[in-house]
Amino acid sequence: MTTxxxxxxxxxxxxxxxxKTLNIDAEKEDRIINAATKVFxxxxxxxxxxxxxxxxxxxxxxxxxxxxxSKKDLYLSLYEHLSEMFAEKIYARLDWEERDIFEIIRQxxxxxxEMFSTYPDLINFLNxxxxxxxxxxxxEVEKIRESLTDSSFTKLFSNIDASKFRKGIxxxxxxQVIYWTFEGFANQQxxxxxxxxxxxxxxxxxLAELDxxxxxxxxxxxx
Amino acid sequence: MTTxxxxxxxxxxxxxxxxKTLNIDAEKEDRIINAATKVFxxxxxxxxxxxxxxxxxxxxxxxxxxxxxSKKDLYLSLYEHLSEMFAEKIYARLDWEERDIFEIIRQxxxxxxEMFSTYPDLINFLNxxxxxxxxxxxxEVEKIRESLTDSSFTKLFSNIDASKFRKGIxxxxxxQVIYWTFEGFANQQxxxxxxxxxxxxxxxxxLAELDxxxxxxxxxxxx
DNA sequence: TCACTATTGACCAATGTGGTCAAATAGGAG
DNA sequence: CTCCTATTTGACCACATTGGTCAATAGTGA
Numbered sequence: 071m072t073t074x075x076x077x078x079x080x081x082x083x084x085x086x087x088x089x090k091t092l093n094i095d096a097e098k099e100d101r102i103i104n105a106a107t108k109v110f111x112x113x114x115x116x117x118x119x120x121x122x123x124x125x126x127x128x129x130x131x132x133x134x135x136x137x138x139x140s141k142k143d144l145y146l147s148l149y150e151h152l153s154e155m156f157a158e159k160i161y162a163r164l165d166w167e168e169r170d171i172f173e174i175i176r177q178x179x180x181x182x183x184e185m186f187s188t189y190p191d192l193i194n195f196l197n198x199x200x201x202x203x204x205x206x207x208x209x210e211v212e213k214i215r216e217s218l219t220d221s222s223f224t225k226l227f228s229n230i231d232a233s234k235f236r237k238g239i240x241x242x243x244x245x246q247v248i249y250w251t252f253e254g255f256a257n258q259q260x261x262x263x264x265x266x267x268x269x270x271x272x273x274x275x276x277l278a279e280l281d282x283x284x285x286x287x288x289x290x291x292x293x
Numbered sequence: 294m295t296t297x298x299x300x301x302x303x304x305x306x307x308x309x310x311x312x313k314t315l316n317i318d319a320e321k322e323d324r325i326i327n328a329a330t331k332v333f334x335x336x337x338x339x340x341x342x343x344x345x346x347x348x349x350x351x352x353x354x355x356x357x358x359x360x361x362x363s364k365k366d367l368y369l370s371l372y373e374h375l376s377e378m379f380a381e382k383i384y385a386r387l388d389w390e391e392r393d394i395f396e397i398i399r400q401x402x403x404x405x406x407e408m409f410s411t412y413p414d415l416i417n418f419l420n421x422x423x424x425x426x427x428x429x430x431x432x433e434v435e436k437i438r439e440s441l442t443d444s445s446f447t448k449l450f451s452n453i454d455a456s457k458f459r460k461g462i463x464x465x466x467x468x469q470v471i472y473w474t475f476e477g478f479a480n481q482q483x484x485x486x487x488x489x490x491x492x493x494x495x496x497x498x499x500l501a502e503l504d505x506x507x508x509x510x511x512x513x514x515x516x
Numbered sequence: 517t518c519a520c521t522a523t524t525g526a527c528c529a530a531t532g533t534g535g536t537c538a539a540a541t542a543g544g545a546g
Numbered sequence: 547c548t549c550c551t552a553t554t555t556g557a558c559c560a561c562a563t564t565g566g567t568c569a570a571t572a573g574t575g576a
Contacts, residue, residue: 117340120534130555135535236513243509250477251470286466290459290513343565353524358566 101127102134104189106148111194115145115204145207149199150214152192157218159185166222169231171245172284175252179280182256183273186263236293244291251283324350325357327412329371334417338368338427368430372422373437375415380441382408389445392454394468395507398475402503405479406496409486459516467514474506 105127110118120141124131138144163181168174185192199211232241263271328350333341343364347354361367386404391397408415422434455464486494 113340117336119532121532131535132537132556133554136554141534238512240505240509243506244513246477247470247474247506247509250473253477254469254473282463283466283470286463286470289461290467342563344563354565355525355567356523359523364565 098129102129102137103148103151104191106144107152107189107195108191110145110148111191111198114198115202115207118145120144142207146210146214148195149211152189153196153199153214153218156185156192156196157220161222164226166226168226169229170234171230171248172288174226174230175248176280176284179252179256180277183259183276186260187271190263234292236291239291248287248291251287252280255280255283321352325352325360326371326374327414329367330375330412330418331414333368333371334414334421337421338425338430341368343367365430369433369437371418372434375412376419376422376437376441379408379415379419380443387449389449391449392452393457394453394471395511397449397453398471399503399507402475402479403500406482406499409483410494410496413486457515459514462514471510471514474510475503478503478506 102123105123109123109126113119113122118141120131120134123144124134127134134144138147160178160181164174164177168177182193202208202211227245230241230245235241235244259276325346328346332346332349336342336345341364343354343357346367347357350357357367361370383401383404387397387400391400405416425431425434450468453464453468458464458467482499
């Protein structure tokens with residue numbers, strides 16, 4: 071069983087196998103991906119409507135079922151494609167030697183932020199797949215997830231330098247607090263982003279605010 | 294414009310007006326409330342099915358539409374009833390003079406926890422109503438919400454004793470961190486609770502863990 | 517027994533579903 | 547231009563589900 075890292079370094083996968091065999095321009099592929107991502111993210115597998123997807127993507131019903139043999143096929147292919155792409159980006163840009171929790175979380179946050187501006191529904195989709203309960207896809211989702219789970223990631227978080235924390239601080243709990251803080255911050259930003267165009271979000275501003283939380287937590291938890 | 298506090302102290306409202314006029318035993322009323330709460334919380338207004346509600350409640354379709362003249366009526370009555378009940382409990386048990394942020398959040402958490410064991414879907418339902426976008430109910434939800442919004446609550450949080458915090462700490466941001474921590478903790482507990490029976494959750498254990506986070510944050514933020 | 521109310525669930529028209537397929541279109545080669 | 551093939555369309559289908567109705571039944575107290 072190879073890990074994701076191995077997959078990424080040794081193997082060049084063509085995520086949408088169905089797409090590869092047919093000659094489709096990238097722009098249309100993107101439209102379909104974004105439409106499906108959005109509709110699945112908002113509704114879950116069962117209640118997501120293929121009609122809604124084709125409408126959102128601006129394509130005909132026929133062509134969708136020409137590319138994907140069924141709704142299930144679309145869902146699973148999309149999940150495989152997006153989770154691989156997501157992992158790929160993360161892996162390519164993380165510093166795996168880093169042992170400072172704030173630096174790690176900052177790196178992950180920056181990557182997430184950048185992905186959000188290109189694929190606004192990606193993270194929501196991946197979250198919704200994670201919580202998906204429908205029996206028609208649950209098992210196969212599990213299989214795909216397994217093939218992607220990687221030990222490097224957990225190692226990254228279990229290898230954190232505890233010596234930087236002040237005496238008397240429960241490091242495990244402190245890490246939880248840090249995690250919840252950045253999760254909360256990300257949710258807040260996403261809620262904000264809903265009410266404005268993507269162009270109006272300035273990366274520098276968001277990162278500056280994020281850093282102010284980092285600073286606060288460092289001041290409080292570190293020696 | 295009266296505030297919620299005034300409503301609660303001066304006025305005895307019968308939340309489910311429709312219920313009052315007919316003689317229904319409390320146990321059945323609770324079954325209907327819990328079923329509707331659950332189904333609406335999980336699906337939102339539009340996609341929630343009245344069939345699913347009557348099945349979950351173990352009642353017939355006819356009787357549901359005998360009590361409530363429409364799905365919309367059920368939804369809005371339920372929202373009004375539950376949000377009033379929720380506010381009532383909070384208001385009855387909060388110490389409004391308290392100025393210590395941890396003490397306030399702890400009080401709110403305890404109340405939330407207790408409500409969760411009796412009405413597991415209450416909080417999810419109120420959250421889902423808050424995010425509801427369906428035009429058929431949005432406006433009326435807004436009206437009900439307005440009639441409940443109270444300034445005392447915001448006053449409570451804006452009146453926090455900042456002098457307890459260490460020098461150099463951004464109190465506003467620290468409060469955000471505290472808020473996100475307890476939100477994250479609550480979500481974690483709720484996820485855990487899904488995989489076990491309500492009886493197996495020990496209040497003392499949960500509160501002890503919650504207090505350990507309080508302790509950590511106090512140690513870090515307070516003088 | 518009767519009169520009355522509370523409750524049922526089969527039923528309905530309307531809408532929406534995933535998926536199909538004959539036909540229209542586009543594009544390149546000759 | 548004609549032909550041929552590959553791409554794309556959307557009307558259409560059988561089926562499931564929807565919110566809501568109502569004649570019929572069960573229950574109750576006198």
